[in-house]
Amino acid sequence: MGKYFGTDGFRGEANEVLTVEHAFKVGRYIGWYYGQEHRARVVIGKDTRRSSYMFEYSLVAGLTASGADVCLLHVTTTPSVSYVTRTEDFDCGIMISASHNPFYDNGIKLINHKGHKMDADVEAKIEAYIDGEIPELPLAKKDRIGRTTDYSAGRNRYIGYLISLATRSFEGKKVGLDCANGSSFMIAKSVFDALGAKTYVINNEPDGLNINTNCGSTHINVLQEYVREKGLDVGFAYDGDADRCIAVDENGNVVDGDLILYVCGKYLKETGRLNGDAIVTTVMSNLGLYKACDKVGMKYEKTAVGDKYVYENMVKNNYSLGGEQSGHIIFSKHATTGDGILTSLMIMEVMLEKKMTLGQLTEPVRIYPQLLKNVRVTDKKTARENPAVQAAVNAVAETLGDDGRILVRESGTEPVIRVMVEATTDELCEKYVDQVIDVIRAEGLVVG
Template identity: 85%
Template sequence: MGKYFGTDGFRGEANEVLTVEHAFKVGRFLGWYYGQDHKAKVVIGKDTRRSSYMFEYALVAGLTASGANAYLLHVTTTPSVSYVTRTENFDCGIMISASHNPFYDNGIKVINGKGHKLEAEVEEKIERYIDGEMGELPLAKKEEIGRTVDYAAGRNRYIGYLISLATRSFEDKKVGLDCSNGSAFAIAKSVYDALGAKTFVINCEPDGTNINTNCGSTHIEVLKEYVKANHLDVGFAFDGDADRCIAVDENGNVIDGDLILYICGKYMKENGRLNGDTIVTTIMSNLGLYKACDKVGLKYEKTAVGDKYVYENMVQNNFSLGGEQSGHIIFSKHATTGDGILTSLMIMEVMLEKKLSLAKLAEDVKIYPQLLQNVRVADKKTARENPKVMKAIDAVAEALGDDGRILVRESGTEPVIRVMVEAATDELCAKYVGQVVDVIKAQGLVVQ
């Protein structure tokens, strides 16, 4: 990771960590970098945070000052920016979002012309420019100054693309959508209505401060209760920028990314659409997923946490499906990034084609109890490498043996250490997570 750019762009509290000056300089650099031999075209999307407008205008000012034309998708999803960038010949795309983070955070995610996350070497150059290590860049003059273009049509084309992926009508299916008061509010209902579903929508009234607040994929209990209370066939919850999807079956049970990978991977394997009969997972995936995969001949790869690493593995090995427990799922035939709405459509395809409920499709996976606790620390590396913390981790690993595991890692986007334990019971998970967290606290590494 760089000084400003983490695993998912430049992210932090608005006007505290990430400022309009930063956004202006990112725009200035990208407009200059991509416009050295032609007039650069950059497409921009944003989520519903109050600060997203502020950063949008700062980015546009920087881009146009460097001579680039800025095309505005307005409120839209991260995957839609990726889709429009790669299909409509933009030099790069920018998404203004902090994904599942609280409303007061925001982020700038840059997407290259192929729809992938920006190369690390280009991010490093942006950081050098922000820190004044490159000197000043030339300003565009006269007719060379860039312009801004309203590009809502690009978002509409993306909606049409999603609708085209459905293999059957959703007629008579009662589908719940939790839009997290975020980007999905502008797209998800339109897609499901067009496909004939009886669409029930919650958390679809963003006000700039309620994105991800007690709703969406990070607060799945809200959708669980809604699906049960309204006797729906299935529910889908998205995060702030809709690149994640967590599902809920007809009984109110949570179908997380691991179960989605199993359901879709098994279906694609049966239909000869799963290259190498392999799904790509991360080290956070549940042991129960792997045991279920072994039984049906599904192979799997394991990567570091982050859809960036999942996608790199998929590209290198030409795999079709990969993702994270958190609901970042990538279908490489259709997208270059996680796409929550697309993922929900792929789940609907399996349900309709196999004529089975979501609960039935998931019943073969017996998930191990898992507990994840986030610990906010002053310095992630210092906390992770503290000798007494490492000793505590080793002690838990030895106690669990082959009947579970412990994973302690640094967050890629926050000043947080994540302590995760899988074990035979919830009580054991809580016991062993508590042991490690107590040591982190005793060493004075935690900040309030």
């Protein structure tokens, strides 16, 4: 974690935490960094936030001032930027988005030439430049000044790529899409229409201020009601930049990232396409997922929270599938990042090939009640390592045994300790979470 760049880019309230000056300097450094031996080529996409245009122009100014040529995908998804960057020989991709955050936040996600999230050492150098710790960079002169080109054709090629991944027609299937008034409104319906689905779309009229507002993957109840009301076969909800997907089955039940990993992982294993017969999860995945995996002989890895860490593990071990409970799902054969629309297509493949509904496919998994509470503390490390706190955590773990678990971890972005318990009932979750928090408070570790 750097000063400005977290696990998912440089993010914060527009013109408060993240400013146009920051964006300009990011562009200046990237243009110079990749342009030392040749003219740098950079592709930029953005989501539907009002401030995305402001940051796009600031980045372009910095990039072209350093001599880079810039191609603009305009409003598009994060995974499309990753796809175009790695398939069309760009040095770097930039996505302007704050993902599932409210409209007044924004962010800058940097993607390297392989379509992966930018290396931490490059981000550290950008931070040093922003803070004036690196001498001012030379400006491009005369014919070395960069230029900007419309590149909406790149987005269209990505749409074509998604369509090409489908194994059969979606004809006869009634599919609901919640586009979160975000990036997917430009792409998702086109893909499902082309594949023959009867497509029902909601929250696909962005106005710059309504992205993620009571819609999308973070407000899944909206799609649940819509699927029930329209009698749809399945529904898919995306977040602001469409790198995550949460599904809804034919009965209106939520199918989160854990259930998606089970459904797709089991199918890939049955068809001999799950490398190592294993999926990659994070420590936040539900105990019910692991118990279901054990029953079908599917192995699993656990990483720190963040799709960045999931993908690192997948690359290291050559795994096919990984993801997070939040709906970031990575299919390494097809993408290098979470892709909400791609995930939808993979779920459709399982449903069609197995001739089963999504509700039937998820039925073997018993999801355990889970409760997470955040505690603001004076020092995260001190709180987590406190002997009395550790003793309380160990006592809960011993009491739960195989029928639950407790996880206490430090937040990566706030002065907060997160206490999470899974157990057989909501009441037990509440009891044991509060039991640990009471000890943290009694030890004088809580702020206020």
